[in-house]
Amino acid sequence: MPGPMATAAAEACLRKGMDLAPFCLTGPDIEETEIEITDPDTKRSQKVTLVPSTKIGSLVDKLGGVEGTVAIDYTHPSAVNGNGEFYVKNRIPFVMGTTGGDRDLLMKTVTSPSPHYCVIAPNMGKQIVAMQNALEFLQTQFPASFEGYTLKITESHQKKKADTSGTALAVIDSIKGMVGPKCTFQQDEINMLRDDASSKDFGVPTEYLEAGHAFHTYTLTSPDGSVEFELKHNVCGRRVYAEGTADAVKFLAKQVEEKGDGGGKVFNMIDVLEAGAL
Ligand SMILES: NC(=O)C1=CN([C@@H]2O[C@H](COP(=O)(O)OP(=O)(O)OC[C@H]3O[C@@H](n4cnc5c(N)ncnc54)[C@H](OP(=O)(O)O)[C@@H]3O)[C@@H](O)[C@H]2O)C=CC1
Numbered sequence: 001m002p003g004p005m006a007t008a009a010a011e012a013c014l015r016k017g018m019d020l021a022p023f024c025l026t027g028p029d030i031e032e033t034e035i036e037i038t039d040p041d042t043k044r045s046q047k048v049t050l051v052p053s054t055k056i057g058s059l060v061d062k063l064g065g066v067e068g069t070v071a072i073d074y075t076h077p078s079a080v081n082g083n084g085e086f087y088v089k090n091r092i093p094f095v096m097g098t099t100g101g102d103r104d105l106l107m108k109t110v111t112s113p114s115p116h117y118c119v120i121a122p123n124m125g126k127q128i129v130a131m132q133n134a135l136e137f138l139q140t141q142f143p144a145s146f147e148g149y150t151l152k153i154t155e156s157h158q159k160k161k162a163d164t165s166g167t168a169l170a171v172i173d174s175i176k177g178m179v180g181p182k183c184t185f186q187q188d189e190i191n192m193l194r195d196d197a198s199s200k201d202f203g204v205p206t207e208y209l210e211a212g213h214a215f216h217t218y219t220l221t222s223p224d225g226s227v228e229f230e231l232k233h234n235v236c237g238r239r240v241y242a243e244g245t246a247d248a249v250k251f252l253a254k255q256v257e258e259k260g261d262g263g264g265k266v267f268n269m270i271d272v273l274e275a276g277a278l
């Protein structure tokens with residue numbers, strides 16, 4: 001906090017009746033200060049003290065233990081792996097919305113030597129998660145049904161975004177399964193738009209150029225060019241992810257409560273959707 005996504009998630013938690021922990025992490029260069037989070041809908045508000053990420057070790061003592069706490073991580077790709085290790089070491093269940101970092105290492109951290117309670121997903125928006133589930137189904141049921149097709153992807157985000165869209169990377173994995181083993185598409189072929197002029201030309205409304213947007217278009221074209229498929233999901237603002245995040249927190253807290261602190265499990269948002277918790 002007070003990053004835009006972390007703040008939106010905190011507001012959604014207040015809106016859905018949860019309480020915020022009195023301390024949270026902030027970027028390394030910020031002084032320890034108190035801020036107030038207010039949900040614009042319910043006007044429920046709570047004060048939270050920001051602790052710089054350089055003092056992450058002090059957080060558990062400040063919280064007076066971590067029982068009943070679920071961490072929400074919307075930080076920076078460079079913080080993903082260190083934060084993941086911190087939550088595991090301190091037995092804090094967490095919802096990781098932050099994209100980027102070393103994802104294989106993150107999965108190793110949360111699974112070995114034993115699974116840790118967490119939800120990890122590059123996109124928490126219910127409808128996008130449902131779309132991802134449908135694509136998973138297609139690639140499993142009809143592998144290589146788009147054999148020979150060429151894939152093109154353009155994604156546009158606010159220019160402050162540090163990494164390639166984590167959603168696009170996840171969706172590509174499913175689409176590649178539909179194209180089959182001959183698909184040669186590489187991550188560096190994603191057309192990333194991170195400047196206002198290009199984003200505007202791509203259809204992003206002016207007020208969301210800096211304020212936050214996520215426009216994605218995936219195009220599959222047949223070898224002779226006679227058939228074209230286009231998949232598009234365009235989001236303005238961050239509310240859709242914040243709502244899903246708060247639902248994921250509730251889902252995870254319930255898992256911990258029902259199955260006990262001694263266990264652990266790594267979930268994604270499709271698990272949350274399938275459980276009817278979104
Ligand atoms: N899963 C999902 O549904 C979604 C995921 N995201 C992802 O969430 C992440 C955050 O998005 P957004 O809020 O837009 O990003 P911003 O970069 O705008 O904000 C990130 C915030 O995290 C702070 N920060 C940086 N490093 C650390 C650290 N080590 N520990 C704690 N806080 C830190 C920053 O502080 P400072 O500015 O001082 O450095 C800033 O306040 C991105 O990876 C984005 O891709 C976004 C939307 C939806």
Ligand SMILES: O=C(O)C1=N[C@H](C(=O)O)C[C@H](O)C1
Nearest residue numbers: 099122161165166167168214
């Ligand atoms: O940084 C963002 O804004 C977003 N990040 C996520 C991603 O990288 O996929 C989700 C969405 O695209 C918004």
